[in-house]
Amino acid sequence: MAAPVKSMDKPPAEFSPLNFTSFQKKSRTKSLSIPGTRPSVQNGQLLVSSGVTSLDYLLGGGLAVGTVLLIEEDRYDSFSRMIFKYFLAEGVVCRHELFVAAAQDDPDDILQELPAPILDDVAIHRPGEQPRMSCEPQDTLDAMKIAWRYQNLPKVQSALASSSRFGHYYDVSKTMEPEIRQAAKWHRFYHPEHPPLSSGTHSPKLESYSALLKSLRDVIQREGFDLTAPLPKSRNILRVGLHSLGSALWGDDLCCYNNPKNVHALTSFLYGLRALLRTSLSVAVVTVPSHLIQDRALMGSITRLCDNAIALESFKGSERETNPLYKDYHGLLHVRQVPRLNCLASHLPDHKDLAFKLKRKQFTIERLHLPPDLSETVSRVSKGELAGAATAAAACSSATSSAKHLDF
Amino acid sequence: MFTELNSILNTSPESFTPGEFILLSDRQSDASFLIHHFLSFYLKARCKVCFVALVQSFSHYHAVSQRLGVSLTQAKEKGQLIFLEGLKESLSVFLPQEENAGHQAMSFLRDPAAGLRSLYEFVQSSVVESSGGGGASAEQWGPPVLLMDDVSVLLSLGVRVGAVLDFSHYCRTTVCSQLQGNVVMLVRCDGEAEEDDADDEGSEQLMRGLTHQSCLTLHVQGLPTGYCRDIHGQVEFCWKKRQSDGQHAPKKVFQFKVHDKGVSFFARGTSRAVL
Numbered sequence: 001m002a003a004p005v006k007s008m009d010k011p012p013a014e015f016s017p018l019n020f021t022s023f024q025k026k027s028r029t030k031s032l033s034i035p036g037t038r039p040s041v042q043n044g045q046l047l048v049s050s051g052v053t054s055l056d057y058l059l060g061g062g063l064a065v066g067t068v069l070l071i072e073e074d075r076y077d078s079f080s081r082m083i084f085k086y087f088l089a090e091g092v093v094c095r096h097e098l099f100v101a102a103a104q105d106d107p108d109d110i111l112q113e114l115p116a117p118i119l120d121d122v123a124i125h126r127p128g129e130q131p132r133m134s135c136e137p138q139d140t141l142d143a144m145k146i147a148w149r150y151q152n153l154p155k156v157q158s159a160l161a162s163s164s165r166f167g168h169y170y171d172v173s174k175t176m177e178p179e180i181r182q183a184a185k186w187h188r189f190y191h192p193e194h195p196p197l198s199s200g201t202h203s204p205k206l207e208s209y210s211a212l213l214k215s216l217r218d219v220i221q222r223e224g225f226d227l228t229a230p231l232p233k234s235r236n237i238l239r240v241g242l243h244s245l246g247s248a249l250w251g252d253d254l255c256c257y258n259n260p261k262n263v264h265a266l267t268s269f270l271y272g273l274r275a276l277l278r279t280s281l282s283v284a285v286v287t288v289p290s291h292l293i294q295d296r297a298l299m300g301s302i303t304r305l306c307d308n309a310i311a312l313e314s315f316k317g318s319e320r321e322t323n324p325l326y327k328d329y330h331g332l333l334h335v336r337q338v339p340r341l342n343c344l345a346s347h348l349p350d351h352k353d354l355a356f357k358l359k360r361k362q363f364t365i366e367r368l369h370l371p372p373d374l375s376e377t378v379s380r381v382s383k384g385e386l387a388g389a390a391t392a393a394a395a396c397s398s399a400t401s402s403a404k405h406l407d408f
Numbered sequence: 409m410f411t412e413l414n415s416i417l418n419t420s421p422e423s424f425t426p427g428e429f430i431l432l433s434d435r436q437s438d439a440s441f442l443i444h445h446f447l448s449f450y451l452k453a454r455c456k457v458c459f460v461a462l463v464q465s466f467s468h469y470h471a472v473s474q475r476l477g478v479s480l481t482q483a484k485e486k487g488q489l490i491f492l493e494g495l496k497e498s499l500s501v502f503l504p505q506e507e508n509a510g511h512q513a514m515s516f517l518r519d520p521a522a523g524l525r526s527l528y529e530f531v532q533s534s535v536v537e538s539s540g541g542g543g544a545s546a547e548q549w550g551p552p553v554l555l556m557d558d559v560s561v562l563l564s565l566g567v568r569v570g571a572v573l574d575f576s577h578y579c580r581t582t583v584c585s586q587l588q589g590n591v592v593m594l595v596r597c598d599g600e601a602e603e604d605d606a607d608d609e610g611s612e613q614l615m616r617g618l619t620h621q622s623c624l625t626l627h628v629q630g631l632p633t634g635y636c637r638d639i640h641g642q643v644e645f646c647w648k649k650r651q652s653d654g655q656h657a658p659k660k661v662f663q664f665k666v667h668d669k670g671v672s673f674f675a676r677g678t679s680r681a682v683l
Binding site: 213 | 433438440441444463465467468471472475476496497498499502503517520558561562563564565566596598610611612635640666667668669670671
């Protein structure tokens with residue numbers, strides 16, 4: 001181990017990869033002044049947390065400021081809505097400003113449903129420690145009596161997590177206290193409150209999207225998030241949450257027809273959104289009901305105009321819900337696109353087989369793995385036969401009869 | 409600039425074939441690293457470069473180019489590089505404000521169905537002035553080069569496929585034929601290969617049209633066997649018939665991995681991860 005000697009007498013609980021070396025990268029002081037952000041290890045990009053720790057890990061540490069995360073909604077919009085609320089709640093806790101736009105629910109209602117942060121957990125939590133899983137028994141680490149060889153092996157952790165702590169934990173069973181919520185500064189855009197203006201100057205664009213883009217631009221310029229403007233005294237992050245873009249409630253017909261009239265309305269809007277975000281201190285999460293959009297090529301161009309893209313596929317209502325293979329999970333998560341920003345090589349996830357589940361209090365993303373097969377019957381018999389056949393082929397003919405009783 | 413790629417293409421900044429139209433395309437992968445390559449390649453070759461960046465900001469290209477050893481701001485100051493930042497200019501069209509009228513080049517966004525005439529006029533003015541007059545400028549640059557990232561985003565903005573093909577043909581005539589320069593364009597295709605048939609009016613059709621116009625195609629795609637962390641995809645190099653020696657150059661396929669400061673190319677199945 002390449003650890004310096006003086007760090008060896010520290011209690012092992014405080015070990016983190018950062019303590020192993022005294023060499024520290026010089027960081028720019030300018031970018032560190034905003035609470036709730038940190039620079040990326042890879043390219044120095046300023047990151048904010050998405051509110052879900054495992055999602056942060058998946059996206060390479062967090063959401064880069066100036067980018068758009070696209071979430072393809074699951075069929076009932078229950079889990080995508082949850083991630084959306086996590087993202088906003090993290091903004092409230094970090095005292096970022098919010099911009100919430102919706103066509104279906106009033107943004108006020110969305111804000112009232114935000115999950116409650118587990119704040120006392122933050123105080124206790126040490127940076128090197130793995131996040132505590134609620135279902136994990138913590139006191140079973142006694143010395144093993146039989147399988148003592150395995151005692152020192154690290155615990156298998158299927159939940160994705162990084163070693164250092166970033167973001168907060170939330171209890172989805174409770175809603176956030178009103179006093180925390182009211183401390184946050186936020187802007188709203190509720191589509192029914194903005195009647196169409198019947199100007200019709202931009203042919204490929206819809207009035208609803210133009211009004212949304214204009215309202216967002218006004219907030220960015222007024223509140224000093226614009227990077228091209230002269231620096232205000234203190235900088236903050238604007239978190240933009242746009243709910244269910246492309247649905248019929250926005251006046252869009254992408255979801256209704258095979259050949260929609262406004263094919264380019266949403267893509268043009270996303271192009272404008274990207275242009276707006278790249279020059280400002282803001283980060284956006286956009287959800288799109290992709291299962292309603294028939295045209296896959298259109299969905300591809302929507303994805304390419306966002307930076308990150310993930311898709312949620314819930315088991316609810318599908319035959320997979322009753323499949324024993326998936327009994328531990330609530331759905332699958334597909335990574336459609338990873339951002340490529342200010343660097344040649346982008347962060348790629350280790351696997352693409354990912355699943356999510358909603359525990360009693362917490363939403364997590366895990367590697368998909370099959371449950372251990374504890375039944376005595378089906379698969380083992382076939383494995384035994386396979387092993388027998390293999391040994392027979394290797395001309396160990398005397399051992400074939402006894403090999404049937406072995407599992408390996 | 410990736411030296412491995414130069415040796416595959418048998419070219420170098422000192423000697424490259426003028427008058428070529430190079431098409432970069434990708435499917436289920438990302439070919440934007442090739443744009444970075446050609447940008448730094450032509451800047452090192454002392455060409456006059458006109459870069460139409462539609463999907464990324466200047467700061468992105470600047471940050472990456474710096475890692476590849478080229479400074480875009482210096483090139484811009486010297487007059488070698490003309491950079492059109494599509495994102496920034498589009499904003500003044502989408503959200504018009506009183507004080508700035510916006511760049512003329514992106515004014516096609518007001519009425520995308522009408523075609524890309526304004527963008528072509530921008531390209532023409534920036535490449536022609538370099539080769540024609542401009543004797544007062546201190547340095548003389550080589551043949552003009554037009555680089556465009558992600559032409560297919562124009563389709564998302566409402567431009568017809570035919571208009572983009574017309575635009576590329578005009579650019580090819582001006583830059584490649586008249587001025588003996590090069591054109592490099594990137595086009596991105598959606599998902600699943602060729603499974604949907606002729607009714608697909610979109611990026612597929614655009615790619616076929618541009619492939620027909622091009623002299624050299626670099627087609628990047630994901631691995632057919634699925635996602636792998638150590639091999640990011642494969643590149644297919646297709647040359648069209650060359651006039652000089654009159655023989656077909658063979659089609660080559662390489663797998664690649666993108667690193668922080670470069671890309672390594674290797675023959676299929678010879679990745680370090682599997683050997």
